Amino acid sequence: MRVVLLGAPGAGKGTQAVLLAQAKGLAHISTGQIMREAVAAGSGLGVKVKGFLDRGELVPDELVIGLIRERLGKSDCKAGFLLDGFPRTLEQAKSLQALLKEIGLDLTHVLEVDVPEEVILGRINKRASEQGRSDDSAEVLAKRMEVYWAQTAPLASFYDSLGMLRRVNGLGTVEEVQERIQKAL
Ligand code: AMP
Numbered sequence: 001m002r003v004v005l006l007g008a009p010g011a012g013k014g015t016q017a018v019l020l021a022q023a024k025g026l027a028h029i030s031t032g033q034i035m036r037e038a039v040a041a042g043s044g045l046g047v048k049v050k051g052f053l054d055r056g057e058l059v060p061d062e063l064v065i066g067l068i069r070e071r072l073g074k075s076d077c078k079a080g081f082l083l084d085g086f087p088r089t090l091e092q093a094k095s096l097q098a099l100l101k102e103i104g105l106d107l108t109h110v111l112e113v114d115v116p117e118e119v120i121l122g123r124i125n126k127r128a129s130e131q132g133r134s135d136d137s138a139e140v141l142a143k144r145m146e147v148y149w150a151q152t153a154p155l156a157s158f159y160d161s162l163g164m165l166r167r168v169n170g171l172g173t174v175e176e177v178q179e180r181i182q183k184a185l
Pocket residue numbers: 009031032033035052053056057058059060064084085086087088092144
């Protein structure tokens with residue numbers, strides 16, 4: 001199984017990705033997590049991407065695509081993988097198709113965790129106040145939402161035009177959403 005999981009920030013995509021990867025024995029590849037770890041470790045990659053993460057902007061495509069190319073070559077991906085937070089742009093989605101073609105594979109599922117925008121905004125505001133985020137972080141979150149609607153949301157149409165997209169209702173408990181996701185596979 002080679003899965004892409006799409007969804008807005010606050011849609012619960014990350015939580016669902018962890019559960020799904022565990023349930024199906026897939027390598028869970030979160031580009032955001034890889035980059036946050038690189039920043040924490042102060043690696044060369046970390047130094048390059050820190051500013052983008054801090055500002056809530058997307059890291060340049062060629063950097064993320066290079067990272068995915070390397071990651072998909074690792075042996076744990078042979079049993080299947082789950083991409084969480086990648087692709088984020090049309091360019092990334094097209095590069096992923098080309099990269100998979102090169103290695104003779106294709107995606108088996110593209111799922112979008114669908115949550116209405118007003119619910120997402122409510123969740124994000126709640127999370128921000130619970131975590132006592134500063135105004136600065138609220139600004140970063142607003143930026144991430146803006147980037148999502150402008151650059152990532154159109155990916156659903158891209159995969160839909162390839163006949164690959166399945167939408168899953170993201171409302172309800174974590175368990176309910178997970179059950180719907182597994183049923184959609
Ligand atoms: P996430 O944890 O997926 O929300 O990602 C956190 C941050 O990492 C994003 O706001 C971006 O700055 C960066 N990032 C993660 N994945 C990508 C990607 N596929 N393309 C560009 N930037 C990304």
